[in-house]
């Protein structure tokens with residue numbers, strides 16, 4: 001069953017001069033099945049981040065969703081009020097942004113961000129229980145000084161640390177769907193392996209994942225289904241096994257040949 005089902009999604013960006021329109025997404029269909037990892041690959045500027053941000057209604061001016069349906073558990077998220085969408089964000093759908101530093105308020109401590117997530121998903125225990133859960137989740141991301149990091153401001157963290165904090169924050173709520181946009185791009189290989197293992201683990205626990213990555217090795221190892229996007233259009237999709245074995249589209253063949 002599809003947890004997320006996107007139909008005919010079209011997103012435009014209107015640049016300074018009104019006559020310059022970037023068609024970031026052009027009639028995209030995309031499904032993410034329950035309990036699976038669905039990978040999205042494509043070149044830089046192909047529309048991967050725009051697709052992921054659209055799901056949570058995070059397209060701002062000069063961008064605009066022109067048309068399409070984004071059904072989550074059967075409900076079209078585009079028809080929801082901002083208030084209802086906020087409830088789903090963080091509790092049912094968590095997002096790891098490509099630039100995590102921009103996704104957290106740099107002058108609000110990590111712990112405040114975490115407590116807010118827990119508050120939103122009504123997972124409030126005693127202060128001590130909440131703190132323990134947060135520290136534990138941070139430690140799972142291979143953060144050794146988790147207690148220190150918990151007390152810091154995002155601007156005090158390195159890019160890689162920020163990325164791991166963001167992933168921990170995403171997993172805190174045990175969402176139904178986790179959208180991870182290049183979640184390990186700023187990490188060294190060892191840390192990357194730890195994080196990917198954790199993502200695999202949460203998938204086994206029932207969290208569905210949309211994984212945006214440039215790394216076809218990661219796709220081969222982890223993902224169940226695969227979508228290939230080029231210039232705002234899905235050019236190929238199927239099970240990872242089938243697409244890797246017999247790519248149909250010229251662009252997919254090129255991608256596969258380049259590794």
Ligand SMILES: Nc1ncnc2c1ncn2[C@@H]1O[C@H](COP(=O)(O)OP(=O)(O)OP(=O)(O)O)[C@@H](O)[C@H]1O
Nearest residue numbers: 013022024043044045046047048049050051062063
């Ligand atoms: N805020 C914006 N203003 C104008 N154009 C934008 C904006 N955000 C995205 N775009 C355009 O939309 C298109 C898709 O961008 P997107 O960020 O989704 O690419 P991407 O596939 O995530 O690339 P990358 O692999 O580099 O992260 C690009 O042409 C980009 O220039």
Ligand SMILES: [Mg+2]
Nearest residue numbers: 048049050098
């Ligand atoms: Mg991107």
